[in-house]
Amino acid sequence: MKKIFKKTWNWIDDRSGLSEAILPMAKHPVPPGSGWWYVFGSGTAFCLSLQVVTGICLALLYQPSSGTAYQSLKFINNFPLGHFLRNLHFFGASGMILLMGIHMIRVFIMASYKYPREMHWITGVILLLLTVMMGFTGQMLRWDADGIWAAVVAAEQAGRIPFIGKFLARFLIGGSTVGGETLSRFYAFHVFFIPAILFLFVGFHIYLVLRNGISEPPERDRPVIPGKYREWYENMLERKGVPFFPDAAWRDVVFSFLVLVAIILLAIFAAAPKLGGPPDPTAIDVVPRPDWYLTWIFALYALMPFGIEDYVIVLGPLVVGAILLSIPFLANKGERSPMKRPWSVAGVAMVVTFIMAFWYMGHKSPWSPKFTTKPLPATIVPKGNAAAKRGVKLFYTEGCQYCHSIGGRGGHKGPVLTYIGDRLTPREMRVRIINGGHQQGGMPAFGPTISNNQLHDIVAFLQTRKQGIVRKLQVVKNSGGEDK
Amino acid sequence: MDRRKFLTRLSIGLSSLIAALIAVPVVGSLIAPFFTEKPRVWRDIGPIDKFKIGETSLVKFEDATNRSWSGPTSKTGAWLRRQDKKKFKVFSINCTHLGCPVRWIKGSKIFLCPCHGGVYYEDGSRAAGPPPTGLSQYPVRVNKGRVQILTSPIPITNILGENQL
Numbered sequence: 001m002k003k004i005f006k007k008t009w010n011w012i013d014d015r016s017g018l019s020e021a022i023l024p025m026a027k028h029p030v031p032p033g034s035g036w037w038y039v040f041g042s043g044t045a046f047c048l049s050l051q052v053v054t055g056i057c058l059a060l061l062y063q064p065s066s067g068t069a070y071q072s073l074k075f076i077n078n079f080p081l082g083h084f085l086r087n088l089h090f091f092g093a094s095g096m097i098l099l100m101g102i103h104m105i106r107v108f109i110m111a112s113y114k115y116p117r118e119m120h121w122i123t124g125v126i127l128l129l130l131t132v133m134m135g136f137t138g139q140m141l142r143w144d145a146d147g148i149w150a151a152v153v154a155a156e157q158a159g160r161i162p163f164i165g166k167f168l169a170r171f172l173i174g175g176s177t178v179g180g181e182t183l184s185r186f187y188a189f190h191v192f193f194i195p196a197i198l199f200l201f202v203g204f205h206i207y208l209v210l211r212n213g214i215s216e217p218p219e220r221d222r223p224v225i226p227g228k229y230r231e232w233y234e235n236m237l238e239r240k241g242v243p244f245f246p247d248a249a250w251r252d253v254v255f256s257f258l259v260l261v262a263i264i265l266l267a268i269f270a271a272a273p274k275l276g277g278p279p280d281p282t283a284i285d286v287v288p289r290p291d292w293y294l295t296w297i298f299a300l301y302a303l304m305p306f307g308i309e310d311y312v313i314v315l316g317p318l319v320v321g322a323i324l325l326s327i328p329f330l331a332n333k334g335e336r337s338p339m340k341r342p343w344s345v346a347g348v349a350m351v352v353t354f355i356m357a358f359w360y361m362g363h364k365s366p367w368s369p370k371f372t373t374k375p376l377p378a379t380i381v382p383k384g385n386a387a388a389k390r391g392v393k394l395f396y397t398e399g400c401q402y403c404h405s406i407g408g409r410g411g412h413k414g415p416v417l418t419y420i421g422d423r424l425t426p427r428e429m430r431v432r433i434i435n436g437g438h439q440q441g442g443m444p445a446f447g448p449t450i451s452n453n454q455l456h457d458i459v460a461f462l463q464t465r466k467q468g469i470v471r472k473l474q475v476v477k478n479s480g481g482e483d484k
Numbered sequence: 485m486d487r488r489k490f491l492t493r494l495s496i497g498l499s500s501l502i503a504a505l506i507a508v509p510v511v512g513s514l515i516a517p518f519f520t521e522k523p524r525v526w527r528d529i530g531p532i533d534k535f536k537i538g539e540t541s542l543v544k545f546e547d548a549t550n551r552s553w554s555g556p557t558s559k560t561g562a563w564l565r566r567q568d569k570k571k572f573k574v575f576s577i578n579c580t581h582l583g584c585p586v587r588w589i590k591g592s593k594i595f596l597c598p599c600h601g602g603v604y605y606e607d608g609s610r611a612a613g614p615p616p617t618g619l620s621q622y623p624v625r626v627n628k629g630r631v632q633i634l635t636s637p638i639p640i641t642n643i644l645g646e647n648q649l
Contacts, residue, residue, distance in 0.1 A: 067555025148557060149584055152638060153599075156583035159640030166640050167518060174517045176637030179558055180551030181517065282544040282561030284577065284585045287598040301582065302600035306614060310643040367601035367613070371587070399592035403601075413601050436612070444603045444611030449593040 029241025030248050031216035037110070038214065038248070039255035040103035045202065046256040047096035050263065051134075054089040055191070061085075062141070064187035066180050069143035070278050077275055090272030091263045093135055097293045099259070100131055105348055108327075111336035112215035115226040118328035120212070123205045125324045130198045132293070137190035139291045141183070144276035148178050149288035151186065160313040178281055213237070214248075218336035226333050287368065296355045299362030369402035370411035380407070380473060381464050391461025394454055403443075406465065414443055421466035429459045523548040526625070526632040535566040535631065540588050540606060543574070548635040562622055562633065563588055563595070565606065574622040574633050575608045580641045581615040595619065616641055 013019050061082060063072035076082035104124065107113055113121035136154070140147045151173055158168035174181030213233060225232075242248065273291060277283055290298050304312055338345050375396040381388040395401055403413035410417075424432070433455060436445035450458075464470075485493075527545035535541065543564045550558035563575040563586075575595070577585045584599035594611060595604040602613035609618040620639035625632050 065553045065555075066551075066557045067553045070555075152578065152583040155638065156578075156581075156640060160642045162642055162644050165642050169638075169640055170517045171515065173638075175520065175549060176522055177547050177549075177560060177635075178638070179547055179549060180554035182557065278556055280556040280559065281577070281585070282542070282559045284542065284561060284587050286585060288584050298599075302614065304614075309614060310616070314643075368598055369596045369601060371596075371598065394591075397591040399589040399594065399596070402589070402596060442612055444594055444605065446592060449606065 025210060026245040026249075027243040028210070028213075029237045030214055030244045031236065032240050032242050032247075033217055034214060034248050034251075035217065036251060036255075037106050037217075039251050040099050040106055041209075042252040043255050043259050044096055044099040044103055045206075046259060047092050047099060047263075048198075048202065050092045050260070051089065051096060052195075054085055054092055057085050058089055059191065064141075064184060064191075066143070066178075066183040066279070069141070069183055070275075073142060073144070073275055084267055087267035087270070087272045088263060089138075091266040091270070093138060094292070095259055095263055097131060097135060100128060104128065105352075108348060109338045109345060110215065110218050111224075111331070111338075111341065111344070113328045113332075114224045114334070114336060115229055115332045116212050117208070117215060118332055120205065120208050121328045122325060123201050123208065125321070127198065127201050127205060129321075130194055130201065133194050134190065134198065135291065135293060137186050137194065139273075140186045141190055142273070142275065143183055143279050145279060145283060145286040146273075146276045146288050148182075148279040148281060149286065150290065151178055151182055153288070157313055160310055162314070215336075218338070220335075220337045220339055222336070223334045224332075224336060287371070289365075292359075295362035296358035297362075299358040299365070302365065302367040303358070303361065364412075366412035368411070369399075369413060371402060373401050373405075373410050376401070376406060376409055380470075381461060382469060382473065385460065385464060387457045387460035388464045389461075391457040391459070394458050395461060398446075398450070398454065398458070400458070407470075417462060417465060419465055419467050419470065421463045421469070424462075426459050426463055429462055430455060433458065521549075522637070524635050526627070526634055529564065529631040529633055532626055532629050532631055535564060535572070537566050537568055540565040540590075540593075542577075542588070543633070545633055545635065560635065561585065563619075564624070564631070564633075570626065572624045572626070572631060573608070574624045575604075575619040576622065576636075576639050578620075578639055579615055580610075580617050580619060580639065581613070583638065586619065 058076070061072060061076050063069050073086075076086055107121065107124070136150070140150045140154075155169035155173045158172055159165040161168060170176070172185070173179075174185040216233070216236065277286060289295070300312075301309070335341055373396075376392050378389050378392055381392055395406070401410040403411045404415065404417045405412060406417050408418075420429075432443070433450065434445060434447035436447075437443035525548045529543050529545060540563055542561055544559050544561050547554075547558050547560055561577045563577060565573045565575070567573060579586050579597040579599065579602045581597065581600055581602045584597050586595040586597045586602070586604065588594075589596055593606040595606075595608075597603070597613065597615070600614050602615040603611040604615070604619050605611045607618075608621065610616075620641075622636050623634040625634075
């Protein structure tokens with residue numbers, strides 16, 4: 001039996017030359033001591049191949065039509081294997097973005113982008129952009145309420161660009177409104193167009209690694225000198241190089257296996273974002289949110305100063321892209337060791353901190369009105385104060401509570417009003433409610449719409465929000481508690 | 485020009501032509517939305533008496549291009565406000581910030597956006613939050629005692645003002 005296999009393989013290998021083609025690539029010498037820092041690139045590529053496999057499986061079950069995609073997602077969700085598959089695809093995508101980020105940080109900190117590997121970095125930046133586009137279009141294919149509003153938000157962002165914006169918006173959603181053409185387009189983008197370009201660049205990226213070799217671990221006082229580096233690198237490989245397979249590749253394989261185990265465990269014990277309501281543009285009971293890797297941009301849009309947004313939306317991506325692409329040109333020689341490049345390390349720390357902080361804010365999104373807040377109980381006002389009792393109800397029905405919280409109940413867009421009675425006099429309260437906040441983007445003016453009686457009752461209620469009075473009552477906590 | 489040079493140029497030239505010819509349908513299908521018709525039609529919303537003076541309510545109507553495979557996405561929602569006996573105003577449901585659907589808060593007579601907290605007054609003007617302008621409006625008319633809305637593209641706002649797709 002063994003003989004037959006061997007014979008067959010020898011025949012195939014002789015006629016095809018597979019070993020001749022692959023062995024030199026597998027055995028090519030790489031610098032020693034690359035270690036575990038070098039596994040994130042191959043980990044990203046592994047996630048991509050996992051995405052291809054799970055994506056193809058999902059395509060067997062998915063209906064790429066604006067009218068029926070939602071039902072097919074419900075179908076996929078409703079049997080265990082389909083649900084598992086969707087989870088795998090979601091966590092595979094998450095893993096790809098996360099590992100790509102870590103890979104990029106590793107490359108930057110070790111300055112692997114310097115001569116002669118500038119093109120590695122440039123193709124990597126393009127791959128990052130393509131991957132984020134895959135994530136965004138993939139989220140949209142869920143085609144629930146979040147899906148259609150993501151399509152609208154994408155069109156509106158593109159629309160911010162002067163002159164060509166409206167064409168771009170039309171290009172994205174395939175018409176004047178979200179409709180029959182929209183999902184077909186995003187499906188084609190997600191499954192055909194972007195992957196085609198993505199594979200092209202992945203191939204190019206890996207080809208470059210084979211051509212220029214992986215960067216050796218950096219050492220202090222060993223600067224990169226363009227012109228001399230290649231010769232030095234070849235000499236080093238001749239003296240100390242080890243075969244890529246298995247000396248370095250075993251770590252890639254082990255890491256990919258661990259990534260797969262992590263994704264499978266997440267797919268079993270955690271869940272991809274829940275399927276929202278149907279893709280009905282007239283259903284206004286929705287709170288659209290992006291998936292986790294874009295939450296920080298979502299927060300940025302809420303928190304940037306009023307008036308600069310048009311410039312940030314249009315110029316922001318251009319500036320970020322230009323900075324990323326210019327890095328290997330600004331510094332393609334010299335020290336690679338992070339110990340000698342403190343500002344680079346500080347820059348990474350700053351960017352990571354910035355993204356994490358905005359990510360946290362996006363997760364909390366205090367600027368969004370809290371539509372799910374429950375009415376405050378009438379028992380939180382002292383007995384006998386009829387106006388305040390009416391005021392508590394108005395505080396909820398008039399929508400104050402969507403933005404202001406009292407005793408932990410309510411939104412966080414405006415200031416907490418738990419002890420507002422200690423801070424503002426009745427007159428100050430009336431001025432604020434009638435005229436609104438003095439900041440741009442602050443509280444709206446309710447003067448034109450609120451009646452005198454309503455104003456009187458709400459102020460009467462807010463005047464009971466004094467520490468002295470509240471301490472005596474201590475009722476909010478005993479009557480249903482805070483909002484979730 | 486010798487034979488080899490000629491054949492080189494011929495091959496490169498023809499290959500480029502092949503690529504260009506294949507690119508026609510690819511680019512064409514990508515940019516088809518620029519050339520498709522942009523029909524706008526009046527949609528009947530209901531009898532005029534259905535709407536009370538001074539009230540704002542959610543109305544739903546079919547888009548101008550409703551394909552048989554559009555499903556629920558063929559509909560558009562809007563906020564209709566009856567100002568007096570004859571006058572109506574119809575506000576787009578889309579926040580002018582990034583397009584999320586705004587909700588009418590009956591008690592405080594404001595529109596609130598669930599995404600980044602944009603706020604509008606009952607006349608659609610901007611009250612607070614990141615939206616650059618007030619809510620955009622649909623053309624509306626009363627025809628033989630029935631309220632009708634002209635279907636419109638999703639409103640797009642940018643630094644040059646309001647554009648329509």
